[in-house]
Amino acid sequence: MGERAVLCRRDELASGEVRRFEVAGVAVALVRIGDDFYALADRCSHEDYPLSEGEVFAEDCTLECARHGSTFDLRTGEPCSLPATVPVAVYEVDVRGDEVAVVLP
Numbered sequence: 001m002g003e004r005a006v007l008c009r010r011d012e013l014a015s016g017e018v019r020r021f022e023v024a025g026v027a028v029a030l031v032r033i034g035d036d037f038y039a040l041a042d043r044c045s046h047e048d049y050p051l052s053e054g055e056v057f058a059e060d061c062t063l064e065c066a067r068h069g070s071t072f073d074l075r076t077g078e079p080c081s082l083p084a085t086v087p088v089a090v091y092e093v094d095v096r097g098d099e100v101a102v103v104l105p
Helices: none
Strands: 003-009 018-023 024-034 036-043 055-057 062-064 071-073 089-094 100-102
Touching: 003 018, 003 024, 018 100, 024 100
Parallel strands: none
Antiparallel strands: 003 100, 018 024, 024 036, 036 089, 055 062, 062 071, 089 100
């Protein structure tokens, strides 16, 4: 298991919201959809743009890059649309009580 870092409390992130966090020099985009949380690298693989500035599509469980419109699957990091063709890293989210944490490798 990697390093666990608390990002926020459950009630600090609304469903459909994305927020950027810095953890040990790593930029992480944390997304909430309903009661589920997803964490991925906060850099679009197409043009190194922050994914945390994008839009969440809850029905598809994707996050769209605000720069060129590429979407990424929040569960796998795989690109779902062009121009991105390379996946982004996803990280384990550990929710304990009210605490939302990410586990970095």
